[in-house]
Amino acid sequence: MPYATPVKPTAGPLGEPIRGAATLADIARAAGVSASTVSKVLNAKGDVAAATRERVEAVLREYGYRRRGPRTAPLLDLVFHELQSAWSLEVIRGAEKVAQEEGLSLVLSQSEGRSTPGQSWLDGVLARRPTGVLLVLSKLEAAQCRQLTTRGIPFAVIDPDGELDVDVPTVGATNWQGGLTATRHLIQLGHRRIGVVAGPSRMLCSRARLDGYRAALETAGLRFDPKLVVAGEFHHDEGHRLGKELLRSEDRPTAVVAGNDLQALGVYEAARELGLRIPQDLSVVGFDDLPVARWVGPPLTTIRQPLAEMAAAALHMVIGLARGDERTRAATRIELATELVVRASTAPPSKA
Amino acid sequence: MPYATPVKPTAGPLGEPIRGAATLADIARAAGVSASTVSKVLNAKGDVAAATRERVEAVLREYGYRRRGPRTAPLLDLVFHELQSAWSLEVIRGAEKVAQEEGLSLVLSQSEGRSTPGQSWLDGVLARRPTGVLLVLSKLEAAQCRQLTTRGIPFAVIDPDGELDVDVPTVGATNWQGGLTATRHLIQLGHRRIGVVAGPSRMLCSRARLDGYRAALETAGLRFDPKLVVAGEFHHDEGHRLGKELLRSEDRPTAVVAGNDLQALGVYEAARELGLRIPQDLSVVGFDDLPVARWVGPPLTTIRQPLAEMAAAALHMVIGLARGDERTRAATRIELATELVVRASTAPPSKA
DNA sequence: CTGAAAGCGCTTACAG
DNA sequence: CTGAAAGCGCTTACAG
Numbered sequence: 001m002p003y004a005t006p007v008k009p010t011a012g013p014l015g016e017p018i019r020g021a022a023t024l025a026d027i028a029r030a031a032g033v034s035a036s037t038v039s040k041v042l043n044a045k046g047d048v049a050a051a052t053r054e055r056v057e058a059v060l061r062e063y064g065y066r067r068r069g070p071r072t073a074p075l076l077d078l079v080f081h082e083l084q085s086a087w088s089l090e091v092i093r094g095a096e097k098v099a100q101e102e103g104l105s106l107v108l109s110q111s112e113g114r115s116t117p118g119q120s121w122l123d124g125v126l127a128r129r130p131t132g133v134l135l136v137l138s139k140l141e142a143a144q145c146r147q148l149t150t151r152g153i154p155f156a157v158i159d160p161d162g163e164l165d166v167d168v169p170t171v172g173a174t175n176w177q178g179g180l181t182a183t184r185h186l187i188q189l190g191h192r193r194i195g196v197v198a199g200p201s202r203m204l205c206s207r208a209r210l211d212g213y214r215a216a217l218e219t220a221g222l223r224f225d226p227k228l229v230v231a232g233e234f235h236h237d238e239g240h241r242l243g244k245e246l247l248r249s250e251d252r253p254t255a256v257v258a259g260n261d262l263q264a265l266g267v268y269e270a271a272r273e274l275g276l277r278i279p280q281d282l283s284v285v286g287f288d289d290l291p292v293a294r295w296v297g298p299p300l301t302t303i304r305q306p307l308a309e310m311a312a313a314a315l316h317m318v319i320g321l322a323r324g325d326e327r328t329r330a331a332t333r334i335e336l337a338t339e340l341v342v343r344a345s346t347a348p349p350s351k352a
Numbered sequence: 353m354p355y356a357t358p359v360k361p362t363a364g365p366l367g368e369p370i371r372g373a374a375t376l377a378d379i380a381r382a383a384g385v386s387a388s389t390v391s392k393v394l395n396a397k398g399d400v401a402a403a404t405r406e407r408v409e410a411v412l413r414e415y416g417y418r419r420r421g422p423r424t425a426p427l428l429d430l431v432f433h434e435l436q437s438a439w440s441l442e443v444i445r446g447a448e449k450v451a452q453e454e455g456l457s458l459v460l461s462q463s464e465g466r467s468t469p470g471q472s473w474l475d476g477v478l479a480r481r482p483t484g485v486l487l488v489l490s491k492l493e494a495a496q497c498r499q500l501t502t503r504g505i506p507f508a509v510i511d512p513d514g515e516l517d518v519d520v521p522t523v524g525a526t527n528w529q530g531g532l533t534a535t536r537h538l539i540q541l542g543h544r545r546i547g548v549v550a551g552p553s554r555m556l557c558s559r560a561r562l563d564g565y566r567a568a569l570e571t572a573g574l575r576f577d578p579k580l581v582v583a584g585e586f587h588h589d590e591g592h593r594l595g596k597e598l599l600r601s602e603d604r605p606t607a608v609v610a611g612n613d614l615q616a617l618g619v620y621e622a623a624r625e626l627g628l629r630i631p632q633d634l635s636v637v638g639f640d641d642l643p644v645a646r647w648v649g650p651p652l653t654t655i656r657q658p659l660a661e662m663a664a665a666a667l668h669m670v671i672g673l674a675r676g677d678e679r680t681r682a683a684t685r686i687e688l689a690t691e692l693v694v695r696a697s698t699a700p701p702s703k704a
Numbered sequence: 705c706t707g708a709a710a711g712c713g714c715t716t717a718c719a720g
Numbered sequence: 721c722t723g724a725a726a727g728c729g730c731t732t733a734c735a736g
Contacts, residue, residue: 024730034707039731047705067730075459075480083448085643089441096435096462105476106460107427110448124457128427236647265647272649291437292644295588295617297624376714386723391715399721419714 022063031059042067057150064152064324067129074103075130076318079117080110081137081161084235085262086290087307091136091158094308098315104131111138115161126151132318134311137161137203140168154321156314156332161203169321169332171314175205178303178338179212179257182285185301185340186255187220190348191283194222195246195253197239197263198231206231206259209287213257228253232263239266247274247282254349255283261290264300264345279347289341298344306336374415383411394419409502416504416676419481426455427482428670431469432462433489433513436587437614438642439659443488443510446660450667456483463490467513478503484670486663489513489555492520506673508666508684513555521673521684523666527557530655530690531564531609534637537653537692538607539572542700543635546574547598547605549591549615550583558583558611561639565609580605584615591618599626599634606701607635613642616652616697631699641693650696658688 024042028035033056040048041056048056059065078095080088092108099106107130111117115138122144125133133148133155140148140155145168148155156169186194196213199206210229217224230245232238239258243266246253258264264286268278276282278298286293286302293300313334320328376394380387385408392400393408400408411417430447432440444460451458459482463469467490474496477485485500485507492500492507497520500507508521538546548565551558562581569576582597584590591610595618598605610616616638620630628634630650638645638654645652665686672680 023728035730036707036732037705040706043731049705052705078460083441083445086438086441089435089438092444092460093435096460100461100464105480108430108444108448108458108460109452112452128457236643262647268649269647291588292647295614295621295644296648297620375712387714388716388723389721392722395715401721404721 022065024065024067027056027059027063027065030063031056061150061152066152074105075107075128076104076315077107077109077125077128077130077133079121079133079135079138080108081115082112083108083110086292087260087262087288088136090290090307091311094311095134095315097308098312098319102315102319104319115139116141116144122147125153129153131322132156134158134314134318136311154318156317156321158310158314159205167332169314169317171310171317171334171336172205173305173310174335174338175208176212176215178287178305179209180216181212181338181340182209182257182287182303183213183216184220185342185346186257186283186285187216187222189255189283189346191253191255192222192349193225193228193251193253193255195228195256196230197242197246197256197258197267198229199234199259199263201231209257209259231259234260234262236262236266236269239263240269241266243267243270244273247271247276254281255285255346257285259287261286261288261293261300261302264302265292265296268296268345278345280350283346283349285346293341293343301343301346302341304339304341306338310336374417376417376419379408379411379415379417382415383408413502413504418504426457427459427480428456428667429459429461429477429480429482429485431473431485431487431490432460433467434464435460435462438644439612439614439640440488442642442659443663446663447486447667449660450664450671454667454671456671467491468493468496474499477505481505483674484508486510486666486670488663506670508669508673510662510666511557519684521666521669523662523669523686523688524557525657525662526687526690527560528564528567530639530657531561532568533564533690533692534561534609534639534655535565535568536572537694537698538609538635538637539568539574541607541635541698543605543607544574544701545577545580545603545605545607547580547608548582549594549598549608549610549619550581551586551611551615553583561609561611583611586612586614588614588618588621591615592621593618595619595622596625599623599628605634607637607698609637611639613638613640613645613652613654616654617644617648620648620697630697632702635698635701637698645693645695653695653698654693656691656693658690662688 024038025035028038033052037048038056041053076099096106109121117138133153135157137159139161158171160170183194198210201207214224230242232242239262247270256267258267264284267284271278271282278284286300289302289304293302317328376390377387380390385404389400390408393405428451448458461473469490485505487509489511491513510523512522535546550562553559566576582594584594591614599622608619610619616636619636623630623634630636638652641654641656645654669680
């Protein structure tokens, strides 16, 4: 063997070109093609035979090729489905902290309502070559996953929106447990008719929370009444609209479990409009524990979801994958615990 | 002249190496030194005589030198003093929209409580060579300004924290006018004892708002009473603490102008604890018009500050400067209008 | 569709 | 402290 075998990068500070890591010339040699051809594959330029392209891509993947070039500060892409409410801010904050510790800079983008970021976003990612990608409430198509993998860019998803391939690393919270705990809290206070303003059913987290609610009712021997369940987007206005629907009905619930804190505030408003006092006439439980939950009147009882910690865990996962850390590769599904925070929006139902 | 004169970049898509823009070799020629020496100046490596360094830096500035290298997707740095509350999110959102339109990616960082970002941040910026830098409630030291200017990285400041050099581009809101409008609204409702929970006095925007309050009192022929003025950080807890101070006093005000919406929510809580109803017993006006202002009970009357638009304006300013646009260079101080949004937290004082 | 060759823009080890 | 020379990693125009 006339050449030193280039190594697969497995450690070393992020962003620094790794000593001994494969160069374009190494890849060319390993794939049995010229440097020109590898360059064309990498830049999606010029004609390359499909078979050649695949062989080169396989070698790129195998060696974990990353362009050297003048060292640019290492980046990490954070992609939101939607930059919405303090929810996003908590995630940003958690990610920013870890990024700073690890010497990474956060690049922020949003997929603008679409659950999958578009090709222009992916082109941008490939051009800026981040250390990794973190998706929040978004998902990637199979082809997009493959492109990232080919370039050696690892990724993880926070709170996946819909189903995902088994091998996509994810971080979430114990949503089912949270729905269960919220409902049990109300049952223990003596509530029997408990309504739900749920999040959109396309989202896994909403479905899990709703199932937790059902489980709590069932184990308490209470009947599940579909008339007490309404669902909509995770916004204040939806909470308001749906809450009003629920509270105007004949046999209105004495308590409501909301899909998140924003919906809970919408329920607050619906209750105000209908002259119902919280918690005397209506108990409300939220989900998330955003800062605003402490600030409203009355302060909101809610299920705390450790958003900053979830972002931090996901970032550590991506960084571990970028380093080729074996222990990270083994544990790419994480659920962090939720927790009931009792404040002043829940109380026993009035005897009326 | 044996060489074509390299041009100063003045137009063309951001991020693309500009046709005809100066290369390192051009700079060396213009400065009468070798390429090696220019490289050393740029990378702060090796010994370079102070005089040589200055000459080279002058030429770098003059030509607006930007490293070519493999084209990386163009970046824009967004630096927060503190990633706090929905306030930051509005700014991020406004910036993100413009960035997307202009094909820029946002890099997010925070200076962690210090009003000036540290050297490690600056090193990062120099390494990733963004198209520009946007500072939010932060400022740069003179030396940091010079380093950015030398590398041809323009910057602007949103809502500057403290005084700034005259030639630093800034975007703000009409804070004085806002304070005036908020106070006049209360005066017109019949209030005579109007308290203020002001923001920190080190911040220009707080001082301007407070001065607007004084001006409104004076033009209405009302006496300014320093006992009715308290000041603290722009947080809920400070609003709560200071509001309580103000409302527990002997001759309590019938209305409070808060420094921002978060402080106003703190005043809400103080009022609840003291058994004062809003707006019957106490009127409250906020500042910012964050989404939460619509969600609380009662919905908050506030001065709307167009945060997203401010961010957008600042971004356009930076982009204009990066392009060398003359019209941008002429107008680097912008104040966007604030606006009174009347909701349900203000009413005439009770006759008691 | 592929690759040898030239070249680009920058960096670096080293001689002076 | 400075620069000529070699070199790095990649891209590109072009011949086959």
